[in-house]
Amino acid sequence: MSTENPTASRECQNTADADSVGLVTPKKQEFTEPLQLACGRVLQGYTLVYETYGTLNTDRSNAILICHALSGHHHAAGRHSPDDKRAGWWDHYIGPGKPIDTSKFFVVSLNNLGGCHGSTGPVSINPTTGKPWGPDFPPMRVRDWVHSQARLADLLGIEQWAAVIGGSLGGMQAMRWALEYPERLRHCVVIASAMKLSAQNIAFNETARQAITSDPDFCGGRYLEREKLPRRGLAVARMIGHITYLSDDGLANKFGRELRTGSFQPGSDEEVEFQIQSYLRYQGDSFSSSFDPNTYILMTRALDYFDLAREYKDDPVAAFANASCRFLLVAFTSDWRFAPDRSREIVNALMHANVSVSYAEIESAMGHDAFLLPNERYEGIFRAYMQRVAAEIIEEGRYAY
């Protein structure tokens, strides 16, 4: 993930111990109180898997919630074992001395309901049938996740988050937090996100879903019961998604028209394969062996359905008038899936709603994926903002005594 920037990866190696949260062990929390869902159905009981980094202070005022994106999960930072090849998905931004500084904050990162990394979802057993939920798992909306996250906060004794932070679909959760539980967060950090998806975005998601559901092994979503897996469909879905998370320039810089095999020499009829082809196939294949197709469908639908201001008569200013936290918005210049204009719409609505907001538009060729990758300016702004959040906690602590 950090191979793009040789300087940054060298730094990572040199300080691997000092700025990593180190070894982490996921925790499991059972919830027995039924959860009313936005779709009208009720989830009788459920499990949430989560990780924490750093230490909760005595005032319980330094907690940060990380909301994950489409294919994310609870493992945001550190490693599960010493020989773990990959660190958590946001390891570059969470750790001691990093923008989300675990020497100052207590960070909570969970796998959302409907996920496939340990929290209750389509791969879990439906207690009423004794079989995997599969396609019968209730559709999730962003607010359902927010309510389940609030229950996790209750259990952890966190009345108010110092900040709720998320990129992409995670940013949607962070914004929903600000409207649903305005008193329960002091800051909201929304990165590369939008108030609602565009038609083009929904179109990409639908194409991805069609790739999955048209795989003969999909079996109407009951592939687990039939001991099958629509791998090819999921791989194609991921390939489509992956292209849209990168930029034209980013792909050109990384692969150009380089060939992996074959040649265009006159007289050569060997099949030509471009580097980008094999890269995409690799991405698709590795994803399809670690992610659940039904979860992919559920998550993309949650993205499509989200519309921040729908219940506020489509007026985002009226929606944000309910917020009482401060906001940081960040977008990336080459991100065409969640373009800077989408973030600007949020910023404009917040300013007209008299809510505090800062916004930075980061120069990057990495497309939507930029929010996960090293970038000096992004880090600088993120760190500066989070240091203010940390300073406030100390100031408020002083007033309290």
Place this chain on the structure above:
Amino acid sequence: MRIDLDVIQDWIAPNSRVLDLGCGDGALLEQLGKNKNVIGYGLEIDPEQIELCVERGVNVVEQNLDTGLGNFADGSFDAVVMTQALQTLRHPHEVVREMLRVGRDCIITFPNFGQWRARWHLAFSGRMPVSDLLPFEWYDTPNIHFCTFRDFEVLCKQNDWTILHRQVVSESKIGVTFKDFLPNLFGETAIYHLTR
């Protein structure tokens, strides 16, 4: 503390909503927040300045003034402020018009190109003035639309903009002595308070 910031603060009512165009490091908005309980937003394009604003806890939005203020509703601010940025704009008069659409009042400061040093420099060396205040050569300067106090007042008259106050600032000894007598010759910076 800069003199012009103090003057601006005096002209801003407590609890106002203030938009600061080209807010720099956010010093003015920080001061207004502390002393006048103002809710303010700064617009800035320089990444370093944006980060300084965030460090101060000042609201800053990355936005290029040359693309206009079309994202702000009519009358959505009590005051729109612009310090030392007028001369850097592609269309200064259109930005002032926009400021008066978005805000009830607007406060503008700019360096006086009619100040005697600039006149002296151009008249006797025959070259564009370069000074401590304006340390750029003509070809690399961000200051592309210089004007004098008189030029600006002509613009206001042509557009029927009302000048509520004008304060002339000078830091040199000779300027302090003569700025009230011959402002366009001795004033270094002007602070104008306009309304529609």
